Amino acid sequence: MVFSVKTYNNINQIGLKELGNHFQIDGDLAENPDAYIIRSQNLHDTVFPENLKAIARAGAGTNNIPVDKATEKGIVVFNTPGANANAVKEAVLASILLSARDYIAANTWVNKLSGDDVPKQIEAGKKQFAGSEIAGKTLGVIGLGAIGARIANDAYRLGMKVYGYDPYVSIEAAWNISHHVKRVSDLKEIFENCDYITVHVPLTPDTKGTFNADAFSLMQKGTTIINFARAELVENDALFDALETGVVKRYITDFGTEELLNKPNVTVFPHVGGSTGEAELNCAIMAAQTIRRFMETGEIVNSVNFPRVQQVLSAPYRITLINKNVPNIVASISTAVSDFNINIDNIINRSKGEYAYTLLDLDETDKSKIDELVAKFEASDNIVRVRLIKGK
Template sequence: MVYTVKTYNNINKIGLRELGNGFQIDGELKENPDAYIIRSENLHETELPSNLKAIARAGAGTNNIPIDAATAQGVVVFNTPGANANAVKEAVIASTLLSARDYIAANKWTNTLTGDDVPKQVEAGKKQFAGSEILGKTFGVIGLGAIGARIANDAYRLGMKVYGYDPYVSIETAWNISSHVRRVNDIKEIFTNCDYITIHVPLTDETKNTFDRAAFDLMGKDVTIINFARGELVDNAALFDAIETGVVKRYITDFGTEDLLNKDKITVFPHVGGSTAEAELNCAIMAGQTIRRFMETGEIVNSVNFPNVKQALSAPFRITLINKNVPNIVARISTRVSDNGINISNIINRSKGDFAYTLLDLDEADAAKVQALADEFEASDNIVKVRIIKK
């Protein structure tokens, strides 16, 4: 079977090789593709085709994807967490050093000099850019996921005292965080204690305006805020007041809006934190691997709207079901299989919110019987999407 994949934006072609020969890849494909692979394309105004089964975002953020609409339609949305983590980590570390020494302003000033006595002008004016060292300074990391954990570890290696806050840190990530990183249970400890603060959390109703007036009121003087996560995590009006009063020494962000541009003590980059050749390749590889695994086996890994579900396929056929998370659904599925005279080799069901995902492996070699069963599932009000996968 050949699956069709429509790509948006420039997806690294080497990474797309991970899909293999069983996939037709076409950026111009318009006829009901099986999957999308995207980067920054905004899909909120796009009608998702009826045949669409998966969307893979070659990156971590999924704000450009209508998650609720995709879920209701039975479309599994994937991202590639960690694929660009090293790139963002390096951008944040570089921003920390740039802030401490104010290299960007120093460069701009130097480039204004003219005349044969430029060396003398440099010597006379360089004191204004003396800066400070980061050794011994306190660094706060909000969000200890793939990116935040790397930043925390490297900041410690650079001689900083590191505080980390993340109430949802995974066990796997926790094992990779240095024991020298001080984990705090209250984000206020970050605001109160840190000279540098970086944030790496998704944008939600809960995290929007994490840096608000109340947060800035807890800080001391000359704090550097680094935001390579999402612009809306910072209340800009409150930020401007904090800069005016000397609470914030510098704000560095990868998310530009008009009100942030051309302002003293604010450095805006054009959303390039994760834009390295290596990161783009890593994201494309992970996106390709994820789509291939899902389409060929039905297994889900790194989905943002459905649970991870893995089960080795040993039976002749597998039916995958995206179903509403209603009582006794697994029992109803099992009864329907039994009524069709088919044995279940293996079954796994995992739920997330209002929906669930089921892998149903059938000890049945008759393709017609399996198709008839799938047709019955299709007719059920509680089943959103059905697929048949042959071993």
């Protein structure tokens, strides 16, 4: 069986080779594909084709994807957490160093000099860019996932004191965080104690406006804020007031808006934190591997709208079901299988919110019976999408 994949944006071609020989990329079937692989393409106004089963975002954020709409249609949305983590980590650490020594302003100043006495002018004016060292300063890291954990660990190695805040940190991430990082349970401790604060959390109703007037009121004068996560985590009006009073010494962000441009002590980068050749390759590889795994086995890993579901496929046939998370759904699935006198080799059901995902492995070689069962599932009001996968 050949699966069709439509790509948007410039997806690394070497990474796409991970799809293997059973996938057609941007070919004749691309108008009604099985899957999308995208980067920054905005899909909010896109009409999803009927055949679309999966969307893989080659990156961590999925704000450009209408996740709720996809879920209702039984489309699994994947991201690639950690694939560009090292690139963003290096960008944040570079930002800390650049701001500590004010290198960007120093470069701008020196390039405006002219005349035969430029060396003398430099010596006379360089004191304004003396700056400070980061060793001994305190860094607050909000969000200790793949990116935040790396920043926390490396900042400690550079001699900084590090505070970390993340009430939802995974067990896997926690194992990777140095014991030298002071874990705090209240954001106030970050705001009150840190010379530098960097944020690495997704944009949600709870995190929107994390940096607001109340937050800035807790900070010591001369704090540097670094935002390589999402623009909306910072309330700009409150930020401008904090810059005016000197509470915030510098704001560095990877998300440019018109009101941030050409503002004193605001440094804006053109959303390039994760844009290295290595990161783009890693994202493409992970996205391709995720899509291949899902299409060939039905397993879900790194989905933002459906639970993680893994099960070795050893039965003749596997049916995957995206179903509404309603009472007795597993019992009704089992009953339907029993009605066709088919034996269940293995079944796993996991829920997330209003929907659930089921892997149903069947010890049955009669394809006609399997097809009838699939048809029955497709007729159910509580089942959104049905797929049949042949075992090896």
